[in-house]
Amino acid sequence: MRKNYLLTPGPTPLPPQVLEAMSRPIIHHRTPQFQAVLKEATEGLKYIYQTRNDVFILASSGTGAMEASAVNILSPGDTALVIQGGKFGERWTEICKAYAINTEIINVEWGKAVNPLDIENKLKSNPEIKAVFTTLCETSTGVASNIEAIGKMVKGTDAVLVVDAISGLGAIDLKTDDWGADMVVSGSQKGLMLPPGLGFISVSPKAFKLIEASKSPRYYFDLRKAKKALDKTDTPFTPAITLVIALNEVLKMMKQDGLEAIFLRHKTMADATRAAVKSLGLKLFAPEAGSDVVTAVCVPEAIDGEKLVKTMRDTYGVTIAGGQDELKGKVFRIAHMGFIEEFDIITGISCLEKVLTQMGYKFALGTGVKAAEEIFLKS
Numbered sequence: 001m002r003k004n005y006l007l008t009p010g011p012t013p014l015p016p017q018v019l020e021a022m023s024r025p026i027i028h029h030r031t032p033q034f035q036a037v038l039k040e041a042t043e044g045l046k047y048i049y050q051t052r053n054d055v056f057i058l059a060s061s062g063t064g065a066m067e068a069s070a071v072n073i074l075s076p077g078d079t080a081l082v083i084q085g086g087k088f089g090e091r092w093t094e095i096c097k098a099y100a101i102n103t104e105i106i107n108v109e110w111g112k113a114v115n116p117l118d119i120e121n122k123l124k125s126n127p128e129i130k131a132v133f134t135t136l137c138e139t140s141t142g143v144a145s146n147i148e149a150i151g152k153m154v155k156g157t158d159a160v161l162v163v164d165a166i167s168g169l170g171a172i173d174l175k176t177d178d179w180g181a182d183m184v185v186s187g188s189q190k191g192l193m194l195p196p197g198l199g200f201i202s203v204s205p206k207a208f209k210l211i212e213a214s215k216s217p218r219y220y221f222d223l224r225k226a227k228k229a230l231d232k233t234d235t236p237f238t239p240a241i242t243l244v245i246a247l248n249e250v251l252k253m254m255k256q257d258g259l260e261a262i263f264l265r266h267k268t269m270a271d272a273t274r275a276a277v278k279s280l281g282l283k284l285f286a287p288e289a290g291s292d293v294v295t296a297v298c299v300p301e302a303i304d305g306e307k308l309v310k311t312m313r314d315t316y317g318v319t320i321a322g323g324q325d326e327l328k329g330k331v332f333r334i335a336h337m338g339f340i341e342e343f344d345i346i347t348g349i350s351c352l353e354k355v356l357t358q359m360g361y362k363f364a365l366g367t368g369v370k371a372a373e374e375i376f377l378k379s
């Protein structure tokens with residue numbers, strides 16, 4: 001027998017309410033019952049998104065929503081600016097390449113956040129830029145971008161601001177309308193506490209103009225079709241019915257908690273995680289720009305980072321994430337997003353201490369757990 005704990009940046013653990021909703025008999029989607037759910041879920045998403053824009057629900061992973069945003073607003077030969085400070089920033093560049101969209105790239109050192117002034121300068125020297133692709137939380141490094149400041153830079157230009165909030169939405173603040181985020185894409189399996197399978201995308205009136213004008217080929221992800229359907233509380237294709245029903249349950253729970261409380265909970269989990277690993281003498285990978293969503297921690301010199309993650313998972317059932325690409329073996333990442341509470345963090349830190357000790361790393365056992373508990377006591 002084994003009890004498993006999931007502390008990864010997607011998928012994240014599922015609340016019992018989600019499991020219950022997903023075990024109900026399937027209903028047909030062209031019915032008043034499903035329409036009522038779709039209407040409520042769409043309204044709920046607008047609350048989480050802090051927007052009055054349309055929000056579309058797609059049957060895809062988060063990347064599908066990223067692709068949908070790019071292909072709907074840009075045409076082959078158009079130019080986009082991509083902020084690239086990790087694996088998911090790179091994904092924007094890859095998507096643009098696939099659709100023959102030219103890219104200007106701001107390469108940000110992994111572990112650092114982009115300087116919004118660099119974006120302003122790029123937009124000034126390249127007035128042909130039609131869209132700016134950014135990442136709210138760069139999950140590969142744990143870094144959060146200052147979308148509010150970036151929004152200010154983009155607002156006065158003709159370009160639209162697109163934010164990958166796949167990890168971050170429903171965990172840290174993102175004021176879609178107030179900050180001028182024209183398109184915000186997200187997914188179900190991170191802050192929204194659902195299984196993978198849903199993509200979300202919000203569209204401002206400014207972005208809709210580009211959607212009408214785009215010459216890129218599109219079919220399944222044609223947001224003109226999605227808009228037509230949504231105006232009748234419908235979807236152009238079969239929606240992921242069960243996931244939408246579960247989404248509606250999650251959104252009700254989140255509304256009840258309120259965004260402020262949700263953000264504060266994530267901050268407390270992140271503070272506890274950061275305090276715990278620092279007390280063990282470990283270094284944060286992004287000490288200045290670390291998000292409250294996921295914490296990347298540098299693996300100490302003498303320790304095999306991949307073995308650490310593997311042992312925690314395979315021997316003790318505690319799954320955290322390793323590093324990707326150039327960070328492989330160099331960092332491990334503890335996610336504290338979604339359905340994660342105080343004692344999940346304590347368990348994760350306790351397991352980390354145990355495996356580090358077994359691997360020969362020296363510290364007083366219990367140091368990390370104590371540091372986390374002290375944060376929780378104060379909160």
Ligand SMILES: *Cc1c(COP(=O)(O)O)cnc(C)c1O
Nearest residue numbers: 010061062063088139166167187
């Ligand atoms: C997880 C993640 C993605 C990829 O989402 P999928 O659902 O795997 O397609 C993209 N961007 C960020 C920031 C993510 O955290």
